[in-house]
Amino acid sequence: MSSLRDLLRPLVAAGLVAALVVPASPASAEPTVAELTRQIDRSSTELARVVETYNELREKIKENERVAAGLQARIGPLEEQAARSRADVGEIAVTAYKTGGLQTVDALLSPGGSGTLAERLGTLDQLTRQRQARIAGFTADQRRLLEQQRSLDTTLARQAAQAKQLTAGKKKIEKDLDRLYELRRTAYGSATEKPARKAGSAAKEAPAVSGKAGVAVRYAYGAIGKPYVWAADGPNGYDCSGLTSAAWQAAGRSLPHNTKMQWNTVAKISRSELRPGDLVFYRSLGHVALYVGDGQVIHAPTFGRHVEKRSVDLMPPYGYGRVR
Numbered sequence: 001m002s003s004l005r006d007l008l009r010p011l012v013a014a015g016l017v018a019a020l021v022v023p024a025s026p027a028s029a030e031p032t033v034a035e036l037t038r039q040i041d042r043s044s045t046e047l048a049r050v051v052e053t054y055n056e057l058r059e060k061i062k063e064n065e066r067v068a069a070g071l072q073a074r075i076g077p078l079e080e081q082a083a084r085s086r087a088d089v090g091e092i093a094v095t096a097y098k099t100g101g102l103q104t105v106d107a108l109l110s111p112g113g114s115g116t117l118a119e120r121l122g123t124l125d126q127l128t129r130q131r132q133a134r135i136a137g138f139t140a141d142q143r144r145l146l147e148q149q150r151s152l153d154t155t156l157a158r159q160a161a162q163a164k165q166l167t168a169g170k171k172k173i174e175k176d177l178d179r180l181y182e183l184r185r186t187a188y189g190s191a192t193e194k195p196a197r198k199a200g201s202a203a204k205e206a207p208a209v210s211g212k213a214g215v216a217v218r219y220a221y222g223a224i225g226k227p228y229v230w231a232a233d234g235p236n237g238y239d240c241s242g243l244t245s246a247a248w249q250a251a252g253r254s255l256p257h258n259t260k261m262q263w264n265t266v267a268k269i270s271r272s273e274l275r276p277g278d279l280v281f282y283r284s285l286g287h288v289a290l291y292v293g294d295g296q297v298i299h300a301p302t303f304g305r306h307v308e309k310r311s312v313d314l315m316p317p318y319g320y321g322r323v324r
Contacts, residue, residue: 036187043180044302047173049286051230051239054169056258057162058231064159071152078145173230177303184304192227195306199225202309207293213277215251216323220290220298223247223307228300233257238300238307240288244279247290251277253323259288266321274312274320281318289314 031039181191206221208214220243229237234246241262245255255262263285269278276293289299291312299314300307 033187036183040180040183040187043176043183045283045286047176047180047230048240048283048302050169050173050176052241052259052286054166054173055231055239055241056261057166057169059256059258059261061159061162061166064155064162068152068155068159071148071155075145075148075152078141078148081141081145177230180303192304193306195225195227196308197225199223199306201225207276209276209293212248212251212253213275213323216247216253216290217276217292219247219250220292220307221309223300224298224309226307228302228305228307230303231257240300243298243300243307244288244290248277248323255323260285262288263319263321265324267324269320269322271317271320273322275322277323279321279323280312281321282315284318287315291320 184191200222202224203218203222206218209217223234223238223243223246226234227237228239229242230239231242232238233242233249238246241255241257241259244262245257248255255265259281262279263281266279274280274291276291278291280289280291280297282288287299289297289310289312291297292309295312296309297312297314298307298309301310
């Protein structure tokens with residue numbers, strides 16, 4: 001045992017010496033402003049995608065609301081029509097009971113009745129044809145009513161599920177946004193930047209563009225300096241697709257408040273065909289801007305920033321579209 005202790009003693013001593021000689025690892029350095037900026041850019045891009053998903057869900061809910069309203073409008077008259085048909089069928093039953101309709105039918109078909117069998121069958125057909133038509137009408141009305149009600153129930157159930165997703169999405173965005181603004185405060189001393197220009201000050205600089213495109217361009221110039229506000233479409237703040245939809249709404253054209261949906265709505269054009277009022281898409285349809293001519297776009301950039309005018313190549317474009 002003593003020989004084992006003698007063997008271990010120099011090894012332990014050598015370990016203690018090494019621990020004393022080797023310096024402790026330095027404390028983790030605070031991230032630089034450049035590193036924080038890269039984190040902010042990554043977080044902003046990811047969060048912008050989440051916001052566009054949120055916007056898409058809101059657009060789908062709006063569409064379901066329109067569908068539900070249309071179904072409700074059709075169900076009312078169908079209910080009245082079905083009620084009238086139901087009353088007609090009830091009247092047929094009461095009349096048959098009071099007049100002994102079944103006895104009449106039996107008499108017409110019995111061998112002792114007057115006229116030939118063919119004549120008696122013809123009389124019976126005349127008596128029942130109108131009743132059959134009324135009963136068939138009642139059945140068709142009821143079927144249409146039930147189909148419309150099933151469609152409405154399906155739409156309302158989908159809408160309720162989407163509303164639940166929307167609430168969860170909003171909470172996630174707000175939570176992620178708190179972290180993003182904290183990063184901005186650490187990097188820049190403030191969660192939001194000061195606008196380069198006073199809101200509305202650029203409105204007079206809008207180029208002379210005719211028609212509806214000119215209205216959209218002037219609207220976008222008027223938005224310069226207003227803050228980026230997620231899921232907003234003005235007038236006090238915008239996100240990217242909110243700005244383009246609001247600009248074209250001012251010109252009398254309806255665009256969905258979602259970048260992917262806008263891409264699916266516009267006519268696709270090449271870069272050489274760009275003219276003021278066209279839309280420029282970026283980040284695999286994660287961002288959109290309004291082209292205002294002279295190689296420039298106006299866009300709502302991201303969280304903590306303000307609507308600005310920049311080069312069309314502020315990032316690699318995904319594609320170009322013209323509002324129809």
